[in-house]
Amino acid sequence: MTINTQKQVVELIKRSKKILILPSAPVDGDSIGSAISLYIALKKLQKEVTVISSEQIPEVLQFLPNIKVVSNRMISSGDFIITLDCKNIKIENIKSENEDGKINITVTPKEGRLSEENISFSSGGIDYDLIITVDTAELTQLRDTYEKNIEMFHQIPVINIDHHVSNSHFGKLNFVDIMASSTTEMLLPILEELSSEENINLIDEDIATLLLAGIITDTGSFQNANTTPKAFARAAQLISYGARQQEIIQHVYKTKQLSQLKLWGRVLSKIQVDEKHRIVWSAVSRQDFKDTESLDEQTGDIIDELMTNAPGAEVIVLLKEKEDGAISASVRTTNPSVDAAKIAENFGGGGHNQAAGFRISNMSLMDAEYKIINFLKDYQEERLGVIAEREESKIIDVEELMHQAKEAERAQEIMNNSVINKTAEDQEASSKKKIKSVEKEQTSKKEFNPKSPKDKTSSGVAYRFED
Numbered sequence: 001m002t003i004n005t006q007k008q009v010v011e012l013i014k015r016s017k018k019i020l021i022l023p024s025a026p027v028d029g030d031s032i033g034s035a036i037s038l039y040i041a042l043k044k045l046q047k048e049v050t051v052i053s054s055e056q057i058p059e060v061l062q063f064l065p066n067i068k069v070v071s072n073r074m075i076s077s078g079d080f081i082i083t084l085d086c087k088n089i090k091i092e093n094i095k096s097e098n099e100d101g102k103i104n105i106t107v108t109p110k111e112g113r114l115s116e117e118n119i120s121f122s123s124g125g126i127d128y129d130l131i132i133t134v135d136t137a138e139l140t141q142l143r144d145t146y147e148k149n150i151e152m153f154h155q156i157p158v159i160n161i162d163h164h165v166s167n168s169h170f171g172k173l174n175f176v177d178i179m180a181s182s183t184t185e186m187l188l189p190i191l192e193e194l195s196s197e198e199n200i201n202l203i204d205e206d207i208a209t210l211l212l213a214g215i216i217t218d219t220g221s222f223q224n225a226n227t228t229p230k231a232f233a234r235a236a237q238l239i240s241y242g243a244r245q246q247e248i249i250q251h252v253y254k255t256k257q258l259s260q261l262k263l264w265g266r267v268l269s270k271i272q273v274d275e276k277h278r279i280v281w282s283a284v285s286r287q288d289f290k291d292t293e294s295l296d297e298q299t300g301d302i303i304d305e306l307m308t309n310a311p312g313a314e315v316i317v318l319l320k321e322k323e324d325g326a327i328s329a330s331v332r333t334t335n336p337s338v339d340a341a342k343i344a345e346n347f348g349g350g351g352h353n354q355a356a357g358f359r360i361s362n363m364s365l366m367d368a369e370y371k372i373i374n375f376l377k378d379y380q381e382e383r384l385g386v387i388a389e390r391e392e393s394k395i396i397d398v399e400e401l402m403h404q405a406k407e408a409e410r411a412q413e414i415m416n417n418s419v420i421n422k423t424a425e426d427q428e429a430s431s432k433k434k435i436k437s438v439e440k441e442q443t444s445k446k447e448f449n450p451k452s453p454k455d456k457t458s459s460g461v462a463y464r465f466e467d
């Protein structure tokens with residue numbers, strides 16, 4: 001990333017008229033702060049701007065200025081959209097009918113009147129002349145917006161503004177700074193340059209607040225390792241622009257709903273610690289969300305809570321069972337030599353050196369947890385030179401245990417019986433049989449479990465079952 005790229009970004013924005021801004025999923029303070037601040041600024045430059053998020057915006061971010069400009073609607077390139085502005089009008093009924101090839105849409109207001117002035121038209125994807133993705137490392141993070149309009153991303157120039165190490169440089173212009181604390185930190189100089197070129201002061205208090213919200217949420221309120229001198233400097237600059245820092249802190253960190261506190265309690269009580277491998281993790285099941293009447297998004301900064309509550313841990317993982325059944329994992333590392341992005345990449349995800357994430361589909365929470373933690377143990381063993389003793393000492397094989405218990409029971413029986421009526425010969429025969437049956441079972445087990453030693457499925461760690 002160079003000053004030159006920044007200039008090109010500014011130039012391309014200036015030349016474009018109809019701009020689509022896309023924040024990544026999962027939505028967070030940085031992606032949404034980036035998208036809306038850009039929206040307000042570009043609107044001031046008389047551009048037509050649309051912001052589409054593929055995910056609902058979490059309750060905790062609803063306080064952000066102009067949050068309502070973010071739309072959830074799906075776009076598809078061929079769509080023609082008729083928009084009816086119903087701000088002060090209550091609608092009782094909407095119906096549409098096809099009459100001889102003419103479509104009539106009837107809107108019945110409960111009170112107030114609708115007229116031609118309330119109607120506007122727009123068309124789907126193809127109409128945009130610029131796409132700006134913010135805080136997005138991969139186009140797939142845009143979910144349906146990308147997946148259902150792949151063609152559109154080939155036809156329209158894309159400016160990719162992001163700070164993730166794993167960014168795949170998918171744009172026509174890639175303004176990627178992996179040293180930046182957040183995408184909003186990167187937007188500040190862009191908006192300043194646009195301001196000076198267009199001779200207008202773009203950065204108002206709302207924009208400053210949105211940009212600061214990105215820095216604050218991505219740095220965990222200046223606590224995470226990505227808190228650079230530049231992050232502080234730009235935050236200070238934003239406050240001088242009028243950013244409402246207290247408003248952000250109040251909403252993001254000091255307002256917790258009861259359901260969220262309950263959920264946190266649940267997660268904290270399920271913390272697993274592996275001191276030897278310096279791993280701390282917890283997992284939230286659908287049942288946990290149900291029991292505590294909380295929402296997915298309310299796990300928000302639990303991972304940061306786990307970090308501060310886990311001194312000595314190098315890797316912190318939070319697993320979440322999502323509504324669609326997929327398992328999402330957030331990874332944080334407290335030591336830069338433990339590469340969170342690399343860990344996430346192993347599971348098809350990505351992120352930063354000390355904060356990353358990924359998703360696993362078609363696997364239960366329990367299995368995903370087992371797989372991930374085992375991977376981390378191997379990873380840490382290699383790094384720390386911890387001797388792998390879990391194979392020898394901690395194997396818990398329920399089947400084998402039950403088998404052993406049965407054998408012991410049988411042996412006891414035989415012993416008892418032999419005292420009364422069995423001959424020494426009988427005893428020998430039966431114990432031979434016993435040895436054979438054990439051997440047989442061990443062989444069949446070997447055949448049954450042909451995986452490599454790195455990918456064991458039935459041995460290993462002290463394992464926690466979801467309750």
Ligand SMILES: [Mn+2]
Binds near residue numbers: 163218
């Ligand atoms: Mn970010």
